[in-house]
Amino acid sequence: MSIKDLEHNAASSAHLANDVVDHFAWRDMRVVVNDRRTREPLSILAESAGLVRAGEMLALMGPSGSGKTTLLNALAQRQAAAGAVTTGTVLVNGEQATPAILRDVSAYVEQEDALIGSITVRETMVFAARLALPSSVSRREAYQRVDDLITSFGLQSHAHTIVGTPIKKGLSGGQKKRLGVASRLVTSPNVLFLDEPTSGLDSALSCEVINYIKETSRKNNLVVIASIHQPSTATFHMFDKLALLSLGRTCYFGAICDASAYFARIGYPVAPATNPAEHLLDLINIDLDRRGEVRERTQIILDAWTGSPERQALDAAITSVAQESSGRPSLASLKRPKPSPWRVPLTLLHRSWIKAYRDVVVYGIRIAMYLGLGILMGTVFLRLQATQEHIQPFINAIFFGGAFMSFMAVAYVPAFLEDLHTFQSERANGLVGPLAFVVSNFVIGVPFLFLIAVVFSVVEYWLTGFRPEGSAFMMWILWLFLDLLAAESLVVLVSSIIPVFVVALAIAAFANGLWMAVDGFLVPMNVLNVFWKYVFHYIDYQAYVFQGMMVNEFGSRDYRCAQAANGKSYQCMYPGAKNGQGIIQGTDVLRALNIETGQTGTWIGISIAIIFGYRVLAYLVLRLLRK
Structure with a gap:
């Protein structure tokens, strides 16, 4: 059973069928940006026109920088380039397409695989x-x-194979490409945009991928527009039409069989026995131009196309199909029904849950790492006693535990960037919004971060010898949990702003280093420079975690002073009312560090507000900085 048959069997009569789009055309497409050096307007795509009918595949070809991806994005009504005006x-069927219409009738498959590596082929499709x-x-x-699509793309024997992670191998490159296309076809689009669907594949795999796409497009009467770079002869001839670009202009548009x-x-x-695709690209590849000959030849080819009968026939065909649309119902009235509002966040939660427990890179490695850190700290700060010589080691353990756990949250960057890439692809296709993504990402992390806090605390707290009370232990876990939530929220915010692995990692690490420096341990509050104190300290979640854990340990515990040499008096490191009895009250230590008691509830509230603030900012970033 084909996708088209399933559409006709759907319960809703409003659901779009695959024969809704008869043809897809464009004319006078132009994209202008500001030149980086002169700041003057620079045309990177000009006078582009084309017509593709249902069941046909169009290849957008040209040398690097010719405008292939720019044109593809412009046709899909995406941002063609940074700061571009299109x-x-x-x-579509002669009717001017709005972004809403295109979202309903099309799907876009990006060059880079936007797939979750830890879920299987069938799970990806579901x-x-x-x-x-x-x-x-x-x-x-x-x-x-x-199941029909999995079979159509030759993936039935790999239906229960994971896509693949850095640790566990899954699909091959060609299989990932096929899965990426199949996962977009499950929505039964009428127009399919493909950005370099054969990039990174050898000629045999490229031919295989294009063959599967061709069979599916003809079976379901799709319009397929694909940018492609230097295809083999076999791959080239699988396309029906060719749009050849150079310098942002059209060198040829028409049937593949007529190009030669x-x-x-x-x-x-x-020439005989020559790959026509390579020959055409060599004609107009100005990157290899040393004496200006290629640029001169390219200009001749561009001028020849502008005045050719083929160009005039194309313009006439576009005008004709535009006139044919007058008697057809408007595509704007054929709204594709959407899933229920709750289905999207619940689906994201389900998918994130599978990834979280199945992919060790997400939380598994971090759980093992924090367990190791707990054993390390517990054995280094082993069995500290309630004596004054152990006061500073207690403070050091509190600072190091909270700060290091927060710092190592940067390990979440690669896992989040994978989710972010998938979200951006799904959002561009009108499937997922930023609110559902941010909320599901937060919710799914809560139990795992709580587990990390418990695993670390069970080992480190009792080995070190912190205050041996159940309530104190639970409060310790709460502070570490808030610390981890805030640290991961910071990672989400930074990675949303700059979704580049190395840069996001560096900025998140720098931010954590800043929070360590101003949290009140390395430099006490009465010494800290006023700039760092008033600009950064009060928005530092580590500061509230450190103060809360300090109050938890020292707020109601006494420590023994060292006895003087005469055996009759005491030498106490921290002055206090009970020094004469050989006792340092924990509140004396807190007072020396300018830490107040009775503020625990306020600090918890501020920590939660910081966590909430990071997530809201991440949402706003994703909403405003749309790819």
């Missing part, structure tokens, strides 16, 4: 279906659609 008309299909499509129909004859007519014939 003009022109995109027509989650894609849950995020996109409306309630009118039954679970049985959705699963049938998933066209270039022969204008004086650039394809």
